[in-house]
Amino acid sequence: MRFWIGIDDTDSRKGMCTTYLSRILIEKLEKAGNRILGLPRLIRLNPNIPFKTRGNGAVSFLVETEDISEVIDLSNETVLELAELNEEDTDPGLVFIDAENDDIMNVLYTFSQRAIKDVISLDEALFIIGKYFIPHLKYKRGRGLIGALASVGAECEDTTIELLAYRKRERFGKRREYDPDSFFLADLLTYPKTFDTVDWGNEEVVCVPGSPDPVLFGIRGDDINAVLRAFETVKTEKIDRYQIFVTNQGTDMHLTHEDDIMSLLESRSYILSGVVVEEPFEIEGGHVFFMMETKFGEVKCAAFEPTKQFRNIIRKLRKGDRVIVYGAYKDGTINLEKIRIESLAKIYREMNPLCPECGKRMESEGKNKGFRCRKCRTKAEEKVLVEVERGLEPGIYEVPPSARRHLSKPLIRMDAEDRHIFR
Numbered sequence: 001m002r003f004w005i006g007i008d009d010t011d012s013r014k015g016m017c018t019t020y021l022s023r024i025l026i027e028k029l030e031k032a033g034n035r036i037l038g039l040p041r042l043i044r045l046n047p048n049i050p051f052k053t054r055g056n057g058a059v060s061f062l063v064e065t066e067d068i069s070e071v072i073d074l075s076n077e078t079v080l081e082l083a084e085l086n087e088e089d090t091d092p093g094l095v096f097i098d099a100e101n102d103d104i105m106n107v108l109y110t111f112s113q114r115a116i117k118d119v120i121s122l123d124e125a126l127f128i129i130g131k132y133f134i135p136h137l138k139y140k141r142g143r144g145l146i147g148a149l150a151s152v153g154a155e156c157e158d159t160t161i162e163l164l165a166y167r168k169r170e171r172f173g174k175r176r177e178y179d180p181d182s183f184f185l186a187d188l189l190t191y192p193k194t195f196d197t198v199d200w201g202n203e204e205v206v207c208v209p210g211s212p213d214p215v216l217f218g219i220r221g222d223d224i225n226a227v228l229r230a231f232e233t234v235k236t237e238k239i240d241r242y243q244i245f246v247t248n249q250g251t252d253m254h255l256t257h258e259d260d261i262m263s264l265l266e267s268r269s270y271i272l273s274g275v276v277v278e279e280p281f282e283i284e285g286g287h288v289f290f291m292m293e294t295k296f297g298e299v300k301c302a303a304f305e306p307t308k309q310f311r312n313i314i315r316k317l318r319k320g321d322r323v324i325v326y327g328a329y330k331d332g333t334i335n336l337e338k339i340r341i342e343s344l345a346k347i348y349r350e351m352n353p354l355c356p357e358c359g360k361r362m363e364s365e366g367k368n369k370g371f372r373c374r375k376c377r378t379k380a381e382e383k384v385l386v387e388v389e390r391g392l393e394p395g396i397y398e399v400p401p402s403a404r405r406h407l408s409k410p411l412i413r414m415d416a417e418d419r420h421i422f423r
């Protein structure tokens with residue numbers, strides 16, 4: 001029989017990673033004679049859920065087995081051994097779903113779409129589990145059951161892949177040793193088939209985390225051969241094991257279009273159009289904001305300090321510019337991930353007129369006395385309006401790789417002629 005296994009919430013900010021635990025479980029299941037079909041999937045859910053670890057990623061994979069109870073026993077053993085069960089906010093959940101059962105798979109599809117864009121309660125997950133008698137493992141509050149179900153139900157039109165390399169167990173929590181240059185080289189050799197390995201503009205390796213979990217680095221891309229080539233190029237401390245996942249990272253699957261909603265809700269992510277109604281302003285710490293008029297009223301938009309050179313684009317916006325923004329809605333503010341500048345307002349400045357003879361600016365003769373050119377003795381009555389050079393081009397802009405959220409689609413993956421890529 002074929003079962004989908006879904007797993008979530010085995011990690012904490014202090015350690016572990018659900019992808020690593022899944023890799024270990026896959027090894028155990030294969031050793032026991034079960035077959036894993038295809039690649040495991042790493043599904044990123046709504047990134048704005050407050051109590052989740054930063055990535056909010058759940059894992060699922062398809063297993064062919066003669067004995068599901070043995071599979072469940074091995075899963076339980078792996079969670080008890082590896083999950084961060086002593087941490088307050090770690091509440092693992094696993095589900096085992098008959099892959100042939102279309103009724104359940106349909107329910108989980110809808111559930112999953114909502115878990116990626118919306119906010120779902122644990123009660124809803126428990127209701128589905130109860131209604132369909134879904135075999136599951138629940139630890140403590142079992143909040144991971146939400147992601148476990150959602151990961152199994154996810155159907156992604158667009159996918160990318162990520163190769164995650166893991167550390168030797170004795171190295172967990174220690175400083176990661178790696179040669180930064182080798183990551184820049186890997187990017188040179190394989191970009192754009194791989195992406196977000198490094199951030200050239202900010203001179204940063206972005207695919208090596210700083211957290212105490214087992215991940216050494218992750219190579220993202222659209223092409224498995226390119227990802228493997230990058231993997232072979234980078235130089236690091238000894239790798240313990242690795243796993244390639246199919247993911248919904250870099251697909252914008254978390255965004256809801258303004259046409260599909262009646263109002264803006266906190267902790268969701270949107271695509272929203274409007275007109276700039278106030279000049280951008282900056283607060284201490286380098287965070288830049290502007291106000292835009294939308295179909296839902298005035299909305300504040302933010303480019304926070306970590307978005308680096310992206311803020312230079314936002315600073316140049318002026319009243320009357322038409323824009324489309326992409327990002328999470330939090331505390332009444334859109335946290336910008338991308339912006340499309342559709343049209344720029346024409347801005348004029350009053351200046352002294354030009355001399356029709358020599359082309360130089362005329363001088364004022366004094367208040368209300370008109371203007372004249374001293375050399376040519378030409379005269380003019382009034383100031384003229386001159387269009388101001390905006391120093392900004394219409395088109396779509398994104399935050400640099402170092403500030404990218406897992407689900408955000410990099411422009412390099414987008415089919416847009418007027419894209420401005422920060423690499």
Ligand SMILES: [Zn+2]
Pocket residue numbers: 355356357358359360373374375376377378
């Ligand atoms: Zn002149």
